[in-house]
Amino acid sequence: MAVQKPSTPKGTRDFGQIEMARRNYIFDTIRSVFRCFGFQQIETPAMENLSTLLGKYGEEGDKLLFRVLNSGDCFSGVDLENFRLEGDCFNSKALSLKVCEKGLRYDLTVPFARYVVQHQNDISFPFKRYQIQPVWRADRPQKGRYREFYQCDVDVIGSTSLLNELELVQMVDAVFGKLGIGVNIHINNRKLLTGFAEIAGAPDKVTDITVAIDKLDKICIEKVEEEMASKGLSANGIAVIRQILSIDGGFEAKRNAMKALFQGGSASGIVSETGLKGLDELDELFGLIDTAGVEAPVCLDLSLARGLNYYTGAIFEVKARDFEIGSICGGGRYDNLTGIFGLPGLSGVGISFGADRIYDVLSSLDLFPASLESATKLLFAVMGQEEMKYILPIASRLRQEGVAIEIYPEATKLRKQFEYAERRSIPFISINGSSEIEAGSVNIKNLSTGTQQSFPANDLPAILEFLK
Amino acid sequence: MAVQKPSTPKGTRDFGQIEMARRNYIFDTIRSVFRCFGFQQIETPAMENLSTLLGKYGEEGDKLLFRVLNSGDCFSGVDLENFRLEGDCFNSKALSLKVCEKGLRYDLTVPFARYVVQHQNDISFPFKRYQIQPVWRADRPQKGRYREFYQCDVDVIGSTSLLNELELVQMVDAVFGKLGIGVNIHINNRKLLTGFAEIAGAPDKVTDITVAIDKLDKICIEKVEEEMASKGLSANGIAVIRQILSIDGGFEAKRNAMKALFQGGSASGIVSETGLKGLDELDELFGLIDTAGVEAPVCLDLSLARGLNYYTGAIFEVKARDFEIGSICGGGRYDNLTGIFGLPGLSGVGISFGADRIYDVLSSLDLFPASLESATKLLFAVMGQEEMKYILPIASRLRQEGVAIEIYPEATKLRKQFEYAERRSIPFISINGSSEIEAGSVNIKNLSTGTQQSFPANDLPAILEFLK
DSSP, rough: OOOOOOOTTTTTOOOOOOHHHHHHHHHHHHHHHHTTTTOOOOOOOOOEEEETTTSHHHHHHHHHHHEEOSSSSTTTTTTTTEEEETTTEEHHHHHHHHHHEEEEEESSSSHHHHHHHHGGGGHHHSSEEEEEEEEEOOOBBBOOOOOOOEEEEEEESSSOOOOHHHHHHHHHEEEEEEOOOEEEEEEHHHHHHHHHHHHHTTTTGHHHHHHHHHHHGSSHHHHHHHHHHHHTTTTHHHHHHHHHHHSSHHHHHHHHHHHHHIIIIIIIOOHHHHHHHHHHHHHHHHHHHHHHOOOOEEEEEOOOOOOOOTTTEEEEEESSSSSSSSSSEEEEEEEEEGGGGTTOOOEEEEEEEEEEHHHHHHTTTTTGGGGGOOOEEEEEEEEHHHHHHHHHHHHHHHHHHHOOOOEOOOOOOOHHHHHHHHHHHEEEEEEOHHHHHHTTTTEEEETTOOEEEHHHHHHHHHHHHHHH | OOOOOOOTTTOOHHHHHHHHHHHHHHHHHHHHHHTOOOOOOOOOEEEEEEEHHEEEEEEHHHHHOOOEEEEESTTTTTGGGGGGTTTTTTOOOHHHHHHEEEEEEEOOOOHHHHHHHTTGGGSSSEEEEEEEEEEEEOOBBTTTTOOOEEEEEEESSSSOTTTTHHHHHHHHHHHHHHHHHEEEEOOOOOHHHHHHHHTTTOOGGGHHHHHHHHHGSSSSSHHEEEEEEETTTHHHHHHHHHHHOOOOOOOHHHHHHHIIIIIITTTTTOOOHHHHHHHHHHHHHHHHHHOOOOOOOEEOOOTTOOOOOEEEEEEEEEESSSSSOOOOEEEEEEOOOOGGGTOOOEEEEEEEHHHHHHHHHHHHHOOGGGTTOOOEEEEOOOSHHHHHHHHHHHHHHHHTTTTTTTESSOOOOHHHHHHHHHTTOOOOOOOOOHHHHHHEEEEETTEEEEEEEEEEOOOHHHHHHHHO
16 A cells, blocks of 8 residues: 655744754844843743633734634534634634634734733743744735744833843844844834824824835835825825835934924924934933944834834834845834733833744855864764773763764674764764774764874873863 | 732643753753764654544543633534533533644653654664653643653664563663662563463463562552452452562573473462463563663563553662662563554554653752753953943953853842842852952953952963963
8 A cells, every 4th residue: 555755834944954053043143132131031831711812903804813723522512503704614713613712822922912911920021031932824825934943032011111122222233143144123213104194184094104105115215105194194185195205324323313303393384292202212212222232233124014013103114225125124113012812011121033034044154163063973883792881981981071072883894884983973973893992992083184093092181172 | 910920831841941951961961861872862752643543542541631622613513412421411521622723742752653654655674763751641740740740761663672671671770870879670571470470370361460569669568468368350360460579689590480481380280381471581681681781670571561651671770878769760661662653564663761860860869960050151241331331342262262151231239239140150250340340350250169260351361271
């Protein structure tokens, strides 16, 4: 009987040893920075109750949730006929709610909000947490978009201080500095976007204006204006937005120009208190960034909008300087994340690192350390049972020093053992026969330079030096 | 509207920061040992095709699989009436196959077998991999049994050498040595169990005999004999098994006694070639263990059976010496794991570490390092905006040295900031006001000893020394 070669479900991936070494390098780097800033890791279950997840990601998001069938005889007792629309068409949405109570985590934000509310009495606020876990979305798989992927979120909740925004910027700076990726950090403030709509005379059109502006890096200003017009923004309003988007220069120039406009200096003459408040926040944040010192260029990007509606203050986006891939990290401040679960009044700010995109940048720019390829330092080739027994205590001592050692498990042809070392990128091989056993020595060869040397088996320091 | 306090699904858990620090400590320890032996990490997706999972864990296992509903309008086009048994009773099992193609991973073994078969052309055999990921089982939750829990598996596949068995024993020894848990390592060989049945004159009753013997640590020998009798084992057969189980002493004594029995010296006079082969393997393995040197006591445990039917050679079980909790690690050799996916002839051997039980042992014996509680070393208290700005560059420099630093984000009452340090187990606090700013100094207090000291802000070495 021919057995079908098995595969992973559509849109999901296996990670082999080299991919894992590279992914761990990214996560370990991020984690070490988080730790230096006092953030602590939590984990939540893969499955959440559907009542926790539904309605949090819009109608489209609800459709993309993976639902988990209740266990046991879950269809019995359900009057399936009630869900028949006509013919063999059923109301799958309603029926799935009858037979599924749980769904797979769609992001880390909603489970985090659920966590904070559930454990509020055990948490010391301000609560600084990070979380690195996979999420699942029933999206149509395509290049770079998967149905299972890792998110890497870091948030502070329970503090309105802009020091938190600063620390996120510092962490971004440190992470990409350590990874060797040159980045630009873009900052804006949701209150400015509200201000834009106000001085454009259309305070009800914040979302339309934001969505249109957000497309500026993909389409030209004329198309953006067309879109705003189609949403009913007046010609005067469009003129004000055009005025804003043409502002150029560094932070101070932009801040001063925006201040004049928010104070009534735009074509509409309208004053925006919210916009001015947003400018004050940016002023303080950029002052803190100056004081603390950040390597990466940080700019005020007036066209930065970010999709998520729950942001209420600073918004961030990080782009790689030498590789076109969109945002590799982003986030912002939200004022009411836990309100959906009945705990209002907790302000928070957070960012999320895009692990898959960071992987692609590092891979494309060849920035992964070469050492990640070779986990094992030394392979002991094996010529026979006696030789293996000779090697064992030597290998044990080297491993106790933390050196990654393999012993080839079979006494096969040396060529095969060499091939294994090569395929596994093991840099050193040791071959020991009867003459080494007699002499009590170890022979080690550096496979890249070809250098070969013999050591007394008990001269650990010399061996460790050679393996460096 | 009253909002219901949200919770996690039954049988699943959140892990808070201290639990995570402890769990990471366990996993990092295990990982570091795996790495020293040249094992490399892989990961597989949480969801597998049900065709990969079904039929691999017995009928009971199939029932415990969490199934994931197909996305979209998955009920339409399915003739639900076909699945009606009577009234509102449905054949949920058959119907679920119509609307679910995927299930959550039930263990790491089957996905590993699937991985090896799928990627066989890219793998360098012998393939030494480890995998640390959660698995899901729709078991009835109870104390110590969860619906989501981590498994931690390490296997070599593609080599029959007993060196692999040795290395697993060495890794067990190293892991529990590093964790400070005293353990006994029990070893047996499936071929001995086959031999038992053969010399008991009941070669077809291997499973019955194995299952009965396996209960020896819970019930007395008389009950075990009763069970074997009820399965149809003859009085003579039972006498042979009793003879085997009464064998006492160290490895050599047991080996010699068993050798005599397998050579025809038992009451039945039957010779067991399989049993003798098993003894040869054990002989070689114990010889290797002697040569390599292992700290933990290793014993031949003739009553060790382990449930899984796919084991064909050595079987292992590890028990904590100072805490009664059952096996905390176990495994064995299997000869045909990938055969289920059409790739026969690959022998492998592996073990699995029980993370939850190891956690319980460390916790009960108070063996977690105290340092895990305090991730952050130093909290800078904040008295006002000026003081915060004074602190920022100092904090940055300390973080660059890898010290975990927090700055309290608000200039609230000092008492509150002290409380925060205490609740978070932060060992040092630094309070700096106008006099420190004037003097260019930093004042740091050791919260456990009460010692307080001032340093010039740029004397990093002295500060680092005080924080040690």
